[in-house]
Amino acid sequence: MEILDGKKVSNEIKDEIAIQVAKMREKGEKVPHLAAILVGSDGASLTYVGSKVRSCEKVGFESTLVRMPSTTSELELLNKIEELNKNEDIDGFIVQLPLPPQIDTQKVLLAVDPDKDVDGFHPMNFGKMALDMSTFIPATPFGILELLERYNVDTKGKHTVVIGRSHIVGRPMSILMGRKGWPGNSTVTLTHSHTKNITQIISQADIVISALGVPKFLKAEMIKDDAVIIDVGITRVADDSCEKGYYITGDVDFENVSKKASFITPVPGGVGPMTIAMLLKNTLLARERHRSRK
Ligand SMILES: Nc1nc(=O)c2c([nH]1)NC[C@@H]1CN(c3ccc(C(=O)N[C@@H](CCC(=O)O)C(=O)O)cc3)C=[N+]21
Numbered sequence: 001m002e003i004l005d006g007k008k009v010s011n012e013i014k015d016e017i018a019i020q021v022a023k024m025r026e027k028g029e030k031v032p033h034l035a036a037i038l039v040g041s042d043g044a045s046l047t048y049v050g051s052k053v054r055s056c057e058k059v060g061f062e063s064t065l066v067r068m069p070s071t072t073s074e075l076e077l078l079n080k081i082e083e084l085n086k087n088e089d090i091d092g093f094i095v096q097l098p099l100p101p102q103i104d105t106q107k108v109l110l111a112v113d114p115d116k117d118v119d120g121f122h123p124m125n126f127g128k129m130a131l132d133m134s135t136f137i138p139a140t141p142f143g144i145l146e147l148l149e150r151y152n153v154d155t156k157g158k159h160t161v162v163i164g165r166s167h168i169v170g171r172p173m174s175i176l177m178g179r180k181g182w183p184g185n186s187t188v189t190l191t192h193s194h195t196k197n198i199t200q201i202i203s204q205a206d207i208v209i210s211a212l213g214v215p216k217f218l219k220a221e222m223i224k225d226d227a228v229i230i231d232v233g234i235t236r237v238a239d240d241s242c243e244k245g246y247y248i249t250g251d252v253d254f255e256n257v258s259k260k261a262s263f264i265t266p267v268p269g270g271v272g273p274m275t276i277a278m279l280l281k282n283t284l285l286a287r288e289r290h291r292s293r294k
Pocket of ligand 1: 047048051094095096097098119139140234248267268269270271272273275276
């Protein structure tokens, strides 16, 4: 069994990006600028936005964090998005999800200029991704493809079962694994809460991508020998004996499943750090596009 080490690969990617940014600086070029809007102060969002800002500093990007109170109205947020859309110094920005209930998430994601949508959530980018991948691929699916590629995981003709059909992971992942090319050319089953006989379907999978958010949902007896396991689930479990007062766990019962799998991503240290690294890659792409237009 081989660990798909997201922490190691994300650091390699950040080192590669840092070298590119240093060259831009030497040539006196503008360096990439990533902004994030955080509405409210949800613990997990603060952690993730924090690591995004720290990663920007590590690779030499400019970064801007816009904090807005959890009482922010939809109109106030839409106005802020319009401001960032127009701000030529900002190459890409994200609106950290989830948003408070008074704000319509779909409306917000549609308001982001697709040209700055480094999350790849805008329908325009989703459509292009499905066509020819010529644009921002959502960071988590992009990170999974990168891991499969770096570890040379065979996906051609394999049966991939995606568990969970979220807009930001499950649905794009099912399209990307079924596309022409590698990693891809896989036969994909997208499962969800209405899927019948889900355990029977999972038992046939060569590759399982679990993006459910249900701790230890995937048990060893559910998968076949040598399956490739990608754990996207990241759930915080309160535990006072832990330093941070919680520990995080994935959808996969890692200890037992790893005894049967051929490849497996750990949580933490797997898909999570890759999400950050690929967001930086998308921001670099945005900068290169803006520079070539000048
Ligand atoms: N507009 C938007 N874009 C996102 O990409 C986005 C989002 N909203 N909302 C939430 C999800 C989740 N997400 C993660 C990023 C990093 C880790 C990560 O670095 N996890 C570490 C552990 C971090 C910890 O200690 O909790 C790991 O898995 O090793 C996890 C999850 C990005 N998301």
